Amino acid sequence: MRIGIPGEIKPQEHRIALVPEGAAEFVNRGHNVYMTSGAANGIGLTDEDYKAVGVEILSTLEEVYEVSDMIVGVKEPQPRELALIKPGQIHYRYLHLAPDYDQTVGLMKAGATGIAFETVEMENRSLPLLAPMSEVAGREGVIFGANILAKHMGGKGILLGGVTGTARAKVVIVGAGISGQAALKMAVGLEADVTILDVDIAKLKYLDDIYGNKIKTLYSNSGNLAAQIKTADLVISTVLIPGAKCPHLITMDMINSMEAGSVIVDISIDQGGSTPISKPTYHEDPTFLTDNGVVMYCCANMPGAMPRTSSYALANVTLKYGLAIADLGVEGAINRFPELRPGINVYEGKLVYKHVSTAFPDLKFDELDSVMK
Structure with missing residues (x-):
């Protein structure tokens, strides 16, 4: 799978979703990893730190979106990014859709799959990625x-x-x-x-x-x-x-x-x-x-x-699931890790998370099992 790290463009957001050690895990499993130049500068890491583990550095965020099957981010896609999302592209990041109608509609219209860190939920109702x-x-x-x-x-x-x-x-x-x-x-x-x-x-x-x-x-x-x-x-x-x-x-x-x-x-x-x-x-x-x-x-x-502390803390808990999605696809990953299932808010353009549907009753809701091939 082609993994994209576009970096964060939300104002004053300097976290990065993958640190070099995590990127190396994807590369070692045969996946291609692409990152926007300078995306990790906010936590004191350079392009060279990522190149050293096999990441390909691209000049622009647009290029990263274009080549990637899965985007691994931190915050929700910003308006500039929504226009770049491709059909079938997986977005593995915080989404916070319930108060954000425009983003919800944007992911649906793009035909994307949105896996929200904040709604991945263990059997005991704990939220490991939040x-x-x-x-x-x-x-x-x-x-x-x-x-x-x-x-x-x-x-x-x-x-x-x-x-x-x-x-x-x-x-x-x-x-x-x-x-x-x-x-x-x-x-x-x-x-x-x-x-x-x-x-x-x-x-x-x-x-x-x-x-x-x-x-x-x-x-x-x-x-x-x-x-x-x-x-x-x-x-x-x-x-x-x-x-x-x-x-x-x-x-x-x-x-x-x-x-x-x-x-x-x-x-x-x-x-x-x-x-x-x-x-x-x-x-x-x-x-x-x-x-x-x-x-x-x-x-x-x-x-x-506090982007340095936050980036490493986030990477510690998200890497396992990101690797599973890349190795097995979305369906295979949720079979291995059932806690990922509630993380899927949008699947190939279909709204499948009930709380978001409750917030926006005009948007069509589908049960995940009914739309997953």
Whole structure:
């Protein structure tokens, strides 16, 4: 199979989907690998690093798309890329289709197959290809949020852990999944006053056992959320329904109850955001203010700010499945690894992922088994 690494053209996105060690695995199995020149510069790797393992370097992203049977990327194809997709081409990358009608239609019209990292799901409902980026985003959420609390950034001017004789900042984490637990670890490490909410009592019990009286755990319902958010200095929202558009658990009433200079970091923005006013921002201008002075941080590619760590963490978990797709084709790969099946959002132009269909009821939905040859 001909594997393409076009590189990322989304603003301030410097991750790369395949590091040289991973590219070498494809080459060693007899596949041809092509990469756009300079695609890995953002993580300190050169074209020569890839040439050394047998990758062919092409001058433009367009050339990579033209020669490739499978595109291995990080973020969803951008408008410029949608026009380059060929019928039957496989896209193995994050897609986040549920809040993105134009991309969904673009993949369907092109006759492409879209395998979304974020919806590959194990039998125990864990998301192995989303987990490392969720962990990065959770840790970053506290780091970035702590920085935005600085007065010159629009925040209250409060230090997360305080100092002797002063109050610590109150951090409220919504959701105790991978991102929420990563954020919790960072917030506790910085000695903030931390409360975490979730509907999964087993998760809360586990965190209580681990952290003891260093944290507070609360069952997540609208009343508890409203009470905690009202007095929060920093809210980290990690709400996720795999593959589906995110519900607005944080309401405008909750936001309007917060003090000016409080900060909301909406990690859920990739799936549409967890507040009614969440909108994607970029690292060069990552925040906006609400009418009552709350600072919203909604970067849609948070791990892209730490591209070296993120690229290697992502490559560690995606390589196995990418090799299976290249070696066996899509059908053979899902037979070997059943967890890949829910990763298929679009198959040869047919929408086959139910949550995306629910988001866009005007698009025809097909069961995967009915369209797979």
